[in-house]
Amino acid sequence: MSELAQDSLAIETRSLTKQFGSHKAVNSIDLAVPTGSVFGFLGPNGSGKTTTIRMLLGLISATSGEVRVLGQTMPQNLNSVLPKVGALVEGPAFYGYLSGEANLIRLDSADQFASSKDRIERVRAALERVGLSHAAKKKVHAYSLGMKQRLGIANALLQPRDLLILDEPTNGLDPQGTREVRNLVRSLASTGTTIFVSSHLLAEIEQLCSHVAVMSAGQIVAQGKIEDLRKEGETRIRVSTPDLDAASAVLVALGLEPITTMDAQLRQEVVAPLHDSKLEGDKIVAALVKAKVRVSGFAVEEPSLEDRFVSLTGEGFDVVQ
Amino acid sequence: MSSSNNPVAKIKRPLGLSLLATELSVMFRRRRTYAMLGAVALIPIFLAIAVRLSSQVLAPGEGPPFLDRVTQNGLFVGFTAMIVGIPLFLPLTIAVVSGDTIAGEAGQGTLRYLLTAPVGRARLLLVKFAGAATFVFAATLTLMISGALIGAALFPVGPVTLLSGDVISVPESLLRALLVAAYVSISLLGLSAVGLFISTLTDVPVGAMAAIVTVSTVSQILDILPQLSVIHPWLLSHNWLGFVSLLRQPMDLSSFGANVLVQLGYIAVFGSLAYSRFTTKDILS
Ligand SMILES: Nc1ncnc2c1ncn2[C@@H]1O[C@H](COP(=O)(O)OP(=O)(O)O)[C@@H](O)[C@H]1O
Ligand SMILES: [Mg+2]
Numbered sequence: 001m002s003e004l005a006q007d008s009l010a011i012e013t014r015s016l017t018k019q020f021g022s023h024k025a026v027n028s029i030d031l032a033v034p035t036g037s038v039f040g041f042l043g044p045n046g047s048g049k050t051t052t053i054r055m056l057l058g059l060i061s062a063t064s065g066e067v068r069v070l071g072q073t074m075p076q077n078l079n080s081v082l083p084k085v086g087a088l089v090e091g092p093a094f095y096g097y098l099s100g101e102a103n104l105i106r107l108d109s110a111d112q113f114a115s116s117k118d119r120i121e122r123v124r125a126a127l128e129r130v131g132l133s134h135a136a137k138k139k140v141h142a143y144s145l146g147m148k149q150r151l152g153i154a155n156a157l158l159q160p161r162d163l164l165i166l167d168e169p170t171n172g173l174d175p176q177g178t179r180e181v182r183n184l185v186r187s188l189a190s191t192g193t194t195i196f197v198s199s200h201l202l203a204e205i206e207q208l209c210s211h212v213a214v215m216s217a218g219q220i221v222a223q224g225k226i227e228d229l230r231k232e233g234e235t236r237i238r239v240s241t242p243d244l245d246a247a248s249a250v251l252v253a254l255g256l257e258p259i260t261t262m263d264a265q266l267r268q269e270v271v272a273p274l275h276d277s278k279l280e281g282d283k284i285v286a287a288l289v290k291a292k293v294r295v296s297g298f299a300v301e302e303p304s305l306e307d308r309f310v311s312l313t314g315e316g317f318d319v320v321q
Numbered sequence: 322m323s324s325s326n327n328p329v330a331k332i333k334r335p336l337g338l339s340l341l342a343t344e345l346s347v348m349f350r351r352r353r354t355y356a357m358l359g360a361v362a363l364i365p366i367f368l369a370i371a372v373r374l375s376s377q378v379l380a381p382g383e384g385p386p387f388l389d390r391v392t393q394n395g396l397f398v399g400f401t402a403m404i405v406g407i408p409l410f411l412p413l414t415i416a417v418v419s420g421d422t423i424a425g426e427a428g429q430g431t432l433r434y435l436l437t438a439p440v441g442r443a444r445l446l447l448v449k450f451a452g453a454a455t456f457v458f459a460a461t462l463t464l465m466i467s468g469a470l471i472g473a474a475l476f477p478v479g480p481v482t483l484l485s486g487d488v489i490s491v492p493e494s495l496l497r498a499l500l501v502a503a504y505v506s507i508s509l510l511g512l513s514a515v516g517l518f519i520s521t522l523t524d525v526p527v528g529a530m531a532a533i534v535t536v537s538t539v540s541q542i543l544d545i546l547p548q549l550s551v552i553h554p555w556l557l558s559h560n561w562l563g564f565v566s567l568l569r570q571p572m573d574l575s576s577f578g579a580n581v582l583v584q585l586g587y588i589a590v591f592g593s594l595a596y597s598r599f600t601t602k603d604i605l606s
Contacts (some may be wrong), residue, residue, distance in 0.1 A: 089437070
């Protein structure tokens with residue numbers, strides 16, 4: 001059983017830790033990325049995503065813990081693992097004075113296992129795949145950020161891959177570029193390649209991924225299928241009313257705990273999690289109306305991933321570093 | 322049984338000839354490389370023009386060695402220029418190229434993509450050293466060729482009178498010019514190895530370059546302090562001017578041999594240091 005589970009993991013880490021000085025950038029994480037999944041690695045800036053990815057790829061050594069990628073321990077098997085892994089780490093980086101095509105030829109010739117016979121064909125196919133054929137001969141310093149990002153993905157696609165590791169592939173892109181990259185990732189996922197994509201934006205992950213791990217301050221605070229994580233959130237009711245205090249009083253009387261935030265007050269809303277109470281929406285509205293609360297809107301909201309994410313990682317300036 | 326359905330990871334090419342080819346094409350497609358080779362070519366050109374324009378006749382032995390002979394025979398321009406270039410200018414260009422090897426890739430972020438290719442860290446070091454060595458040979462050849470051309474253009478050319486008083490033919494003197502270029506190139510390989518090592522220590526290429534120039538300068542200063550004469554034979558720069566002995570008849574090759582040994586020593590020591598440093602380094606760039 002445990003053997004089977006191991007075999008079906010594209011990435012697996014055990015108590016993986018990286019310490020910089022006295023600071024644990026990655027603190028004992030156990031990642032489990034199922035083969036064939038589109039796995040979101042979600043966490044605010046500075047939560048340790050890139051550091052983890054560098055360890056997965058053997059760029060830095062772990063302070064302690066174990067890493068298995070495609071069933072083999074890293075970094076010991078780096079030479080047999082990396083040819084099957086395409087990677088984008090901490091943004092694209094190129095020789096600005098070379099063309100896009102020359103850059104890919106350079107990086108492909110660095111691959112000690114890549115054949116030089118079909119190099120140019122593979123380079124052209126990768127450029128085609130990301131829609132950069134027209135700019136192949138253009139110097140990279142004349143590329144837009146979105147084009148560089150796509151060239152970075154083309155580099156990850158120079159060979160057929162079992163696993164793609166994409167670190168913040170939409171970072172810094174405009175909405176158009178973001179959509180392009182997202183569509184690209186989707187089409188890659190549809191070929192069955194396992195994709196491990198990191199982001200600090202929930203929306204990104206929510207739209208792309210089947211699975212997610214949430215990082216906060218170097219630790220994984222939640223991991224699993226997206227639907228399962230969503231279910232862990234709470235169903236809430238939202239009452240739109242000018243009579244905020246009266247509405248809150250009614251809800252308290254019903255055994256609920258209304259949340260008052262500045263934001264909600266400005267919007268003239270009262271929000272309360274349903275917890276485990278079996279109250280029906282219509283009962284609540286009836287109680288409100290009976291208490292002469294003017295109800296201009298009422299909704300029962302399914303748990304949102306965003307609330308779950310915020311409750312796990314903190315919000316805005318509260319983000320744990 | 323991971324889904325290894327692709328045929329990669331079969332043939333390994335440890336020699337990395339195509340990597341070396343792109344290394345050279347990356348280097349020689351940079352404007353900076355041309356600018357440096359151009360500047361190297363200017364050394365004999367300035368020197369020849371200065372000598373040509375000054376009416377003053379130099380007494381034998383005045384100025385840099387051979388300078389007094391340039392007016393009689395243009396083939397001496399290259400030799401004189403080499404003597405002028407070797408203390409500072411040639412080491413400076415070597416510092417730029419060897420300091421850039423690893424730190425340059427790190428600084429612009431391409432190092433992480435080379436390593437995840439996967440390039441193999443030792444293989445990358447070897448190719449980088451081979452690239453830097455190629456530049457060294459290109460620089461000394463550029464200087465010699467430029468010297469021969471400008472010398473032939475501005476001065477008479479004929480059989481060359483050597484330091485020993487013997488006379489050799491023009492073709493043979495060109496052969497000696499090539500030998501001198503080879504000697505100086507070998508002289509600078511040790512510095513390239515030091516540069517490769519220093520380049521693995523930082524992600525800031527300019528810092529590496531400055532450090533390498535410092536090493537070259539300190540070596541030359543130590544070499545003129547008589548109190549340190551015990552260590553002189555082992556200094557990086559000790560044999561740098563020794564190519565003069567190639568201009569005697571019969572050729573004195575003892576300095577050539579000593580130079581090769583010292584440079585090989587530096588390559589072995591600093592190559593190993595670069596290897597042990599780079600293969601265990603955390604790549605955070
Ligand atoms: N080279 C380094 N030296 C010291 N601390 C570092 C270094 N790189 C990253 N860190 C720290 O490690 C933590 C995680 O960084 P990182 O993995 O880049 O986060 P993320 O990719 O999630 O934004 C941060 O607190 C960062 O300051
Ligand atoms: Mg990051």
